[in-house]
Amino acid sequence: MEDSEIVPEIEINELIPCLCSKRWVLAYVAFVGFICLYAVRVNMSVAIVCMVRLDNSTSNTTEQDLHPTCTDDQDTQQNNNRGEFDWNKSTQSQILASFFYGYFVMQIPGGWLSGRYGAKRVIGVGLFISALATVLMPVCARTRTELVYVLRVILGISSSVMFPAMQAMWGRWAPPLERSKLVGLCYAGAFLGNIITFSGSGLLCANGFDNGWGSIFYITGGGTFLWLCMWVVVVSDSPRKHSTISEAERKYIVESIGTLTDEVKYTPWLEIFKSRAVLVCFIAHLCNNWMHYTLITGLPTFMNEVLKFDIKKNGVLSAVPYTAMLVTSISGGQLADFLRKRFISTQNARRLFQATSFLGSAACLVSVGFVPCEQRMLAVALLTIAVAFEGLCNSGYMVNTVDFAPRYAGVLFGINNTIATIPGMLAPLAIGGLTPHKSQEEWRNVMYLAAGFCVFGAIVFGFFVKTDEEPWAIEKSMNTEFEVSPTQTDSRGNKGQINHTFQLNTDHVNTKM
Template sequence: MGTSSEETIEESELRENAPCLLSKRWLLAYISSISFIFVYAVRTDISVAIVCMVIDNNTASSANVSDPMCVPNANVSRGYDRAEFTWNKGEQSGILSAFYYGYIFAQIPAGWLAGRFGGKYVLGIGWTIGAIATMLTPVGARESIYIVYALRVLIGFFTGVSYPAMQSMWGKWAPPMERSKLLSLTFSGAFVGNILTFIISGYLCAEGFDNGWGSIFYVVGAANLLWMIVWFVFVADSPSAHSSITDEERDYIVKSIGDSTKPVTSTPWREIATSRPLYVCVLSHVCFNWLLYTIMAEVPSFLKEVLLYDVKSNGLLSSAPFMAMSVTSLGGGQIADFLRRHYLSTKVTRRGAQALAFLGASGCLLGTGFVSCSNRYVGVVLLCVAVGFMGLCNSGFMVNVVDFAPRYAGILFGISNLFATVPGMTAPLAVGALTPNNTQGEWRTVFYICAGFGLVGAFIFTFFSEFEVQPWARENVKVDIDVLDMDGKPKVENGDASSGVHNEGFTENGKIESP
C-alpha cells in the first residue's frame, strides 16, 4: 500500500501493524454510532408524534383535493384519530423549535468540559438526562403545553453535548488518515436514528399503547437508558486511558496525533476568535443545518399535508431519505480516506465532497417543490437523493475542525454548532409562517430557500476552507535539556517530554522540528 504525502513512512508502518476493524478506536466508533441512533431518536421523535397528537380537521388541503389527478388515500386519517390536543400551527412550530433553545446553550460548555474532563461522562450523563425527560413528555403534555416546551428545552440542552464532546474524543482517538471513516461511521448513527425513529414512531402512532403517540416517548426513552449501560462500561476518554488497548494501537494513535493523556487546561480564545478556517466551518454548518433541520422537522408534515400519506406510510417514507444519507455517509468516509491516502490531498477531497453535497441536495430540493400528490413517489425519490447527497458532508466540513485544530476540536465544533443551531430555532417557525394553507406553492417557497442556503454553503467552503493545522492549535511541550542527540537536538518520545525547556517548533502531529 502506498502512502500519501501527508502520511510519514513511520506512520504508515504503524498503521499497517496496528489492529483495525477489531481495534479499540473502531470499537469506539461502533458504540458511539449506536449511541447517536438513540440520541437522535430522542431528538426527532416529536416530529412524527406531533402529527398524531394534534387534532386536525383539515388533513388534506382544499388545493390538493381539487387536483383531478390527486386521489386522497382512503386511510389518510387512520392513526390521526387518537389525537388529544388542539395546538395551533404556531404552537406546533414552537414545540418543534424549543429543542434548539436548549441545544444552543450546550455547545461551548460541552466542548470545554470534554476537553478538560473527558467526553465519556459529559456524553453519558447528558444522554441519560435527555432520555428521562423524553419519558416524562406524555405526562407533561396532558398537563400543559408549557411543560412540553420546558421538557424539549431540557432535552435539547442535555443531548446538545453530543457533537462537541464527541469531536473532542475523536481529537484524541482518530489518526489523521482514518478521520473521515471513523467520524462518518460515528455520525451516521444520527441518520439511522432518524430512520428507525420515523418508522417505529409511525407504527406506534397507529398501533401503540397510551393513544399511540404516548408510547413513542416511552419506548425511545427506555431504549436510550438501557444503552447507556454499554456506553459507561466499554468507552474510554483516550487511548492512554483505555485498560485493554494493545501497545501497537496506542503507539500508532499517539505517534499520529500526540499523547492525549493531558487535558486541555488553556484555550487560545483570541486566536480562535480570529480564525478564518473556523468562520468557514461556521457558515458551512449554518447552511447545512438549515437544509437538514427543515427536512428533519417538516418532512412528516409535507408528506401528510401535500402528498396525503397515511400515518404508517408517513413514518416509513419520512425515514427513507435518511436511509440514503446513512449509505452515502459511510461510503463517502471510506472513499474520502482512500483518496486522501493514495491520490488526492485533504484539501481537494474535502472541498469536492462538500461541494457535491450542497449542490446535489439543492438541485433535488428545487425539484421537490414542483411535486404534488398526483406524482407523490417522485417527491419521495427526490427527497431521498437530496438527503443522500447531504451525507457527504461528514467527509467535508464536519471533520474539518479535526483537520486544522485536533487539540481544540470539541471547543471549535461547539462554537460552530452554537451558530448552526439558529436554523433549528428558526426553520420550523419559518416553515409554519410560509405554509399557512399547506399548498404545494407554499411548500415550493420552503424548498427554494433551502436550495439557496445550499448554494451559498457550496461557494463558501469550496473557495475559503483551510486544512493545515493552525499554529495556535499545535501542542507546546517541554523538553528535557539533558536528553540530547549527537547534533544537540532534543530527543522526544511520542512527541512529548516531561520537563525542561519550552520548545515552540512543532509540526501538526506534535513532533519537534529543529529551530
C-alpha cells in the first residue's frame, strides 16, 4: 500500500476499541467458560485416585524393589484408605473413557445448530446439563456404578457442543488478523481449567467435605452454574445482534470477515468432505487428541503409579504442565499474529506453530519414559515442556478452520472433533491395557504411542495445510449487499467493481491491526 492510503486507516483505528471491545469481552467470558468446561471434564481423572480403595497388588512392590530409593510419599496409604469403591484397573479405565462415548454425539449437530440458531443458546444449554450431571455424581456413584457410566456419557454429550459452537461464534466475531490472539486466549481457559482442577482436586481429596472426593464435583458443578449467569447476560451471537457494541467495531468486524448474514441455511456437505483442507486439519486434530487425552486422563495415574507422588502433590504437579500450556497458548497467539502481519504468510505461520507443537511434545514424551523414579522432578519438567509445546496448537490446527472456512467453522470443527474424539475413548483403554503391572517400562510404551501420533501429524499438517478461504466457503449472495457505483453500466462491470471494492475493504481492515 502507498503511504497516502495508510494515514486515514490510522485515524479510523482510533475509533475501534481493542482490549475493552466486545469481541475481547467475548474472549474473556469464553476463557472463563472453558475453565468451567474442563473443570467438569477432568475432575474425575483426579477424583478417581482417591475414590478407589488401596490396591495391594504385588506389582507396586515389584516396582519399588527395582527402585528401592523411590518410595511412595507418606500419606499415600492414608488417603487411599479413604476410598469407597473397589474398582479394578479395567473399571477405572472404562469410567474415564465413558465420557467420550457421549462426547462424539453432538459434535456435528452442535456446530450445525450453532450456525442455524446461534451458539449462545447451544453453549448455554450444554453447560447447564454438564453442571447438573456433575453435582449429581457423588450421590449416583454411591448408589450404583452403572449410574456413574450414565452420568459420564451424559456429561460427554452435553459438553461436546462447546468447541464447535465456539468456533461458529468466532467465525462471526474474529477479524482475520486477530484470530490467533482471540482464539488462543479463549481456549487457554481449558488449560487453566486443568490447572485449577488438578491442583484443587488433589487438595480437596485430602481435606474437602463429603469424604474429600465428593466436594470436587459439587464445587466444579456449582462454579459452572455461576458462569452460566454471566454468559446469558454478557454475550451475543454476533456483532449485529449485540445491543451495546459501537458502530465502529461492528462495521470493522463485519467488513473484515465479509459474512453478510448470521444464519447459515445451507451447508455444502459434499464439498466439505471432498476438501483437502478439511482432511489435513482433521488428521492434525486426531493426532493431537491422542496425545492430549493420553495426558489428561493418564497423567494423575502416571504420577501415582510411576513417580509415587501422594494425592496432594499429585494434583498440584499434574497441574504444572497445564500452567506452561496456558502461557504458550496465549503468547503463541500473539506471536503468530505478529509474524503474520510482518514476516510470514498465514499458511507458513500455521505450519511453523503446529510442527513445533507436535515435534517438541514428541521429543519430551519419549524422553520422560527413560527418566528413573529417583529423578522424578526431571520427569515432571519434561512433561511440563511437552504440554507447553501442545499449547502452540491453538495457533496451528485449532484456528485453521476459521482461516479457510469462517462461515462453516463450527460445523467443520464438529466434524473433525467427532472422529478426533475416538482417541478419548481408546487412549484410557490403551493405558489400562498397556500398564497392567503399573511399571515404568509399560508406561514407556504409552509415551511411544503418543509421540508416534505427534510425528505423523507434524508430517501431514506441515506439508499439506491450506489457509486460503475455500471457494465453497464463500457466501454466494455476497455481492448483493454492496452499494454499486453509479459509473457501472453492465452486470460484468458491476461484479468486478463490487469485488474490487470488497477487496479494498478487506485490505483496509487487515492492515490496520
